[in-house]
Amino acid sequence: MYLNNHSYYSLRYGTLSEIELLEIAQQHGCTHFALTDINNTSGCLNFIRKAPDYGITPSIGIDFRNGADQCYVGLAKNNDGFLVLNNFLSEYLHNKKDFPENAPLLENCIIIYPFEKILLLEKTTFLEHEFIGVKLTDIHKLRFSKLSSFTHKLVVLHTVTFRNKRHFNIHRLLRAIDTNMLLSKLPETQQGSPDCKMIPVEFIEKAFEEYPYILENTKSLLLQCSIEFNFTKTKESQNLKCVFGSLDEDYKKLIALCEIGLPKRYDCITPAIKQRLEKELALIKQQNFVSFFLINWKIIQYAKSKDYYHVGRGSGANSIVAYLLEITDVDPIELDLYFERFMNLYRASPPDFDIDFSTWDREDVTRFIFEEFSTNNQVALLGAYVTFKHSGAVRELGKVFGLPKHEIDKLSDGKYVISELDELSVLVLRYASYLNGKPNYLSIHAAGILISEKPIHYYSATHVPPKGFPTVQFDMHIAEDVGLHKFDILGQRGLGKIKDAITIVKENHPSVVLPDIHNAKPFFKDAKINAMIEQAECIGCFYVESPAMRMLLKKLGVSDYLTLVAASSIIRPGVAKSGMMREYILRHKNPERRKEAHPVLWSIMPDTYGVMVYQEDVIKVAHHYADLDLGEADVLRRGMSGKYRSREEFQAVKDKFVANCRKKGEPDDVIFEVWRQIESFAGYAFAKGHSASYAVESYQSLFLKCYYPLEYMVATINNGGGFYNIETYVHEAKMNGALVHPPCINTSSIETIIRGKEIYLGFQHLQGLEKYTMLKIGKARLNGKFTSFDDFTTRAALSIEQLDILIRIDAFRSLQIDKRSLLWQAHYKNNHVPVHELQQQLFKVKTKHFELPKFTITDLENAFDQLELLGFTLYDSFMLLQKPPTSTITSNDLGKYLHKTIVIYGYLVTVKNTGTSKGDRMYFGTFLDQNGHWIDTVHFPPVAAKYPFRGKGIYRITGKVVSEFDFLSIEVTMQERMVYISDPRFDSTYNRKTTPEEQNNFRLLK
Structure with a gap:
């Protein structure tokens, strides 16, 4: 009886979840019920999945509207009809056009026009699948309308959008938000009727008692609609099934690729390698995941053909097949990676492959995927819901x-x-x-791409967000429920740094022959690289440069690949939160401590001293300690994060975990401590293969940083930095012997460049300098370097505002004219001259030449200009202090003052704001001392509240030097941000160490 019902996926209109709609329908005794959201299919699959739990046969469709104006309601008679509706909706969403007043012929669909709309259209002929929807408020009009004669076409069209008055108020607020109007100004045409709520079927039957055929027609329509998707655990994957024509051909291709890869990856092919490969291939075939591997292989092959760098990670990195296909660079034999985390008979979904490309390359790889695999509209980006x-x-x-x-x-x-x-x-x-928590609008999953066997519109309509690729209207959880498993294609700056650094090294050192960066194994044994890691000298390097990672590397004393793999997972928030990071460090450094490990956990995880560090440790503990089968163990792992935690299957597995342990005689305190550890970190920890992938990339970047630090820093700067801002990487370059220059009109490019050991910052770092200006300078310089200021202004005509920026940053210094003279010339010669972009000067206008006094430009003046235009200074920041430091203690001295209170000066780099278990705020600070070395500070809540950070600058820090696992830091008791000297050009009181001539210059400039 209910043909038109909205969930809150009728975005900024509906108020009920699809589950609440089913609950209400069940309460009113419905056996058939339809979901027809407005121009949206987000809730459809989950509605179908959950409907049987409420004893309801689901129908699904779409309420097609232009804005708030209802055109017609489309119901799918079956799955093919849902495909047709989705095709129709998607066409109009993609092209952002209005729906036609009359629906086209849509096969396997039912179209219901509102009674009022039929009157407006004066429609008098109806196709077999078209019907007239009569609302309760239309009954009296029907008596006097010619439409009453269409007895076989009339159906009840009562809309359910709200539960009660409060929900109607929420609806009105949503409409006001959507239309960007004051609630008091919201017109009725932009909102639904307060009558659009669930009413008893008896009331509807009473209202239509004079028209029993309308009731019969309505029931008949619902009975015609039947839709099915397989949501059981035994469902088949709905991903693309074949890549090379048939299942047989695909499997032969996979075997052939592995055989090619074996001698490439292994110098000695041992029986263990062959056994692992045979085991994987057999299971991949049995689970029908062959095409999943081949699709990922094709993506990588395309990327390699374009010289795009990639990192393959996720649980798929535990696979030797992935290693042989070069999807990943992680050797599962070397690392003894847990096979069952990658795949087992109980696992219905394929392994995860997160494939990273540089941010610049990712878009092209995505385009390739759409072109290569979407012969029948089978590819779409995965959606996501942005909630209020x-x-x-x-x-x-x-x-x-x-x-x-x-x-x-x-x-x-x-x-x-x-x-x-x-x-x-x-x-x-x-x-x-x-x-x-209610949906606000549709967005895009950060990385997910779906490649289905059937057309993607078999499952959902698509829209086209700003990225420009069709995107389904449901999220990853619903995709997995229905058997669609995503391919994750991500953008990562670290890969851009590696790729660009190699190019820069080749340009700056043409005779150098670099090793194959993809073969990281030699780097693992490089003593110089491992010494860098041990000293945490990793600024700019992927995943190992943050203050927290620097601290962990030093505490652990990491000096080899395997320990770095562990560190990559230990640093994750869940491991730290559970206390397992500290316990791992204790056991790593102290063999006696390892005896405290639970014997079962020790036997399961000897490589991590009985401490859960990786995601697969959850599976191991659940399987071997709690006797769960591998499928249940994987449910436990997946259930530790996101939407799965609330699902019934997760709760059932948790109960079985406890019951099984009790049955084995484990005491409750041990059971619940193990459970606490699982619960606190499983949703955040990495799979070991994933951590290993990160460690491989870390070593690749560390190799470049170790042997070509300046080139690597330039690549880091040009790729937008990393954990820190650009200033930190400029500082790191200087600490490694670079001479860093501000932009120069005759040398610099848009990006930062290096010539020998001299680095010239790019024009892109100048605040206020327009991209058009940078391009114009580069184009003009194609005809040779600029020889004079007049030559520059003639060949690169710029506004006085743009000239001012270049002059003040001293970009004209190669012309051997001081900036104050240039500022005078620019304002005198160019301020009154209009800039004609497309008109060349026929005659050069002469200007009167003035003899200017000799100006002296101080370092202090240059430093303030750099602060304003770059956001930082290339000079020593400590020279800007109004009062010189009263302490000479530096980072290297801290060991001499252990457990003592000291005063030290530090330039603030970054602050981590965190909370205690009580909810109080505390901070971890990172500073540079007067020699440019790191200082790490801890600010407990009382100090954090009394002495807050007050922005960028130099701080006088008072605190006690403490050590934890040989990592020195300062527990701050007091801090003060020191005052900078005033900019002398704007401070008439300034007279420190300046000559009368300099004072005159300052006045002249002002």
């Missing part, structure tokens, strides 16, 4: 209620006393809590 968060909802609601900005800011930031708020503000907060 409390703070954002408060801001949106504040606007539609008409609150002033300062009131909205106060409510959004939580800076209020509830008892002091007016009624409107209380309403904003109340309705923000109702919106919290």
